[in-house]
Amino acid sequence: MKVRIDQSLCIACGLCREACPEGAVHPMMQEIHHRFEVIEKECTGCGECLPYCPVPGALEQYET
Amino acid sequence: MQPILEDFLTKWVYPVGFAGAGVDFRMRQTERCIPVWDNIVAGALKTAAADLKSGRDDWKAARALAGYAVEGPCMSIKQMSTQILSVTVDEQPKYIDLQRMRARQIWDEVKHGQLHADVLIRGGWVKREEELMDDPRANTQPKLAYFGMTSMFPHIHPLARAGQHYFNEATACLSITATLSVVDDPLIRHQLRSQEVEEMMHFMEGKYQIDAYALTPEDQKPIEEVFDFLLKPWASAPTRALGGAGGGEPPA
Numbered sequence: 001m002k003v004r005i006d007q008s009l010c011i012a013c014g015l016c017r018e019a020c021p022e023g024a025v026h027p028m029m030q031e032i033h034h035r036f037e038v039i040e041k042e043c044t045g046c047g048e049c050l051p052y053c054p055v056p057g058a059l060e061q062y063e064t
Numbered sequence: 065m066q067p068i069l070e071d072f073l074t075k076w077v078y079p080v081g082f083a084g085a086g087v088d089f090r091m092r093q094t095e096r097c098i099p100v101w102d103n104i105v106a107g108a109l110k111t112a113a114a115d116l117k118s119g120r121d122d123w124k125a126a127r128a129l130a131g132y133a134v135e136g137p138c139m140s141i142k143q144m145s146t147q148i149l150s151v152t153v154d155e156q157p158k159y160i161d162l163q164r165m166r167a168r169q170i171w172d173e174v175k176h177g178q179l180h181a182d183v184l185i186r187g188g189w190v191k192r193e194e195e196l197m198d199d200p201r202a203n204t205q206p207k208l209a210y211f212g213m214t215s216m217f218p219h220i221h222p223l224a225r226a227g228q229h230y231f232n233e234a235t236a237c238l239s240i241t242a243t244l245s246v247v248d249d250p251l252i253r254h255q256l257r258s259q260e261v262e263e264m265m266h267f268m269e270g271k272y273q274i275d276a277y278a279l280t281p282e283d284q285k286p287i288e289e290v291f292d293f294l295l296k297p298w299a300s301a302p303t304r305a306l307g308g309a310g311g312g313e314p315p316a
Contacts, residue, residue, distance in 0.1 A: 026185070026186065027179055029250065030253050030254050032257055034178075
């Protein structure tokens, strides 16, 4: 399992970044609107970030 | 004059939306700022070239640590809460647009702190942002900084921060442009690209606040006092994050 961000829904609040125990959520490289990305190889799929996300569907868990 | 400064003055400093005593006052203060801004651009270009020439990577960490010290959560909360609190409840209607600008800036500063931390994480210098809480380089500045509380409380007047926005955020704009004109590095661009736009917005806030509010000698006095402070040689040097000498290095 992994987690990814649906950029069409995400409001870039950064709570998932704060919650992630692996530090797998990063500001996107050289992106001026402060959007975030989950680095797939760093994500363990634990899902601890999911309850913190205020926008339904913006974070989704998926099978690898 | 450095071409980067000349371009900045032409595009952003001299154009005005309206005329008046505030604009005249700002132009007088600008003449005081120009020689200092010129030196800062020259210094940022020189530092960027020296960093590249070093052949090492640790200068990126030094810049990010110093950036975190001025824009990380600790300093963001301190500086922005002081700004917000400088307007009393009964003055809120008069200064509501200042407060809105400052509220927006809180968001910017926190995001900048995240970018500085991300440079350190992606570069492998730290694993987690929390590690920075134990690192004095990420939490202290070697000079008496206007971003520090000691320098803010004497300037608690609601309009005083306009001078800080005008001078220091211009310094940030100029230093970032100078740095990016020399350094084409993914981590440095990651650290500075959004800031390039947002520091410009902060500068424009200061410009608007002076033009719109500094209309009488009484209103101009607290702003002029800030320029008096910021233009002292020991107060104007930018942070290491922007090519200055301040911060980011191991404590002596």
